[in-house]
Amino acid sequence: MTFTQALLFFFALLNPFLLSLYLLDLIVSLETGVFLRVLVRGVIIGGVVFSLFALTGDAFFSRLLHVDFAAFQIFGGILFLLVGIRFFFGGTEALSDLRGAPEHLAGSIAMPFLVGPATMSAAVMMGSSLPAVEALTVVWLTMASVVVGLLVLKWLHDCLRERNARLVDRYIEMTGRVSSLMIGTFAVQMIVTGLRVYWPAI
Template identity: 45%
Template sequence: MSESLHAFALFFSLLNPFLMSIYMLGIIRNSDAKVFNMALIQGSLISFIVFVIFAKTGEAFFNEVLHVRFESFQIFGGIIFLVIGYRYVFEGADTIGVTRGAPSHLAGTIAMPFMIGPGTVSAAVMTGIKLNLMQTMLVIFITLFLSCTLLMLMKYLHDNLQHKHSNYIDLYVDIVGRVAALLIGTIAIDMIVNGVSGIIES
């Protein structure tokens, strides 16, 4: 049970809806609620399938298919998240703009790079190693469901409180997002350390 809770905490911190809401702030402001919700669900389904595949194949995908060490992927993923977390803490939402996909492909934009990224893929692989397939699928599903639900709620609040309190909501989300970025940076350092340690031990 503790392994499942640890895996959930890791996934939820990486799929932080507060941080993702900043990443998708332009989409939240400019898209229709129905279009946004559908794209979010599609992006979550894409992410779920990808995470389950990586959790099932584990390190074998990197070692036997790509012929690279999983530790190298951890280090590179950690560096990417470290840069994003560092820049976000000091620059805010503007730093996320360069990582967005094309606005016309909302599901893909939502899925990449924050739902499906080096950090979450690494988390899927590590979760697949520690838990059986059904437990892994349950953890991933619950995490994506909660993140998706909270993002839909944020969209609803933003649309319905737009005229009176939208500035306060945006400010609150920005502050919480900056704090969450500290956690992302911490996880990034841990990924790098684990990758380096794995290479040294091998």
């Protein structure tokens, strides 16, 4: 994997449009300044975790915690599936119950929406195929792109909402339902991927 391939692959996993679906309730409810502060904190948390896995690989699980990475995939998938189910039946407001006050939202942005089995696996793969400096550069360039992309989408949402509130509200409701299906689909895939490690016939 080259530097460019790693950058494109990691950005595809963390593309701002997909993240905007997961964070739709925050984009709708928070002012731009508050949203930026919460987002930057969450991205920093995610970047530190990705950097750790890019440098240590799955040795963090196997040597330090003495667990298989597949176990993390299964449990993370179950949590993600519960989030998707709640999102589908409750809409964007349902996720706000899973978070606290704005000063405590950074952690809920980092996990599970930034830091998940897929992105952590990608960080491990980058660390094994790129020099440490290049792997860390990919991580932090992607994190910066996430912040810029989500801010642009937040600005577009706010501008359109002022001009055509009813249309935007209908778009938010429809997008929320679609994103819940995507969350659930990714969650099931995480669970199946983890189970295949223990039962290859699945």
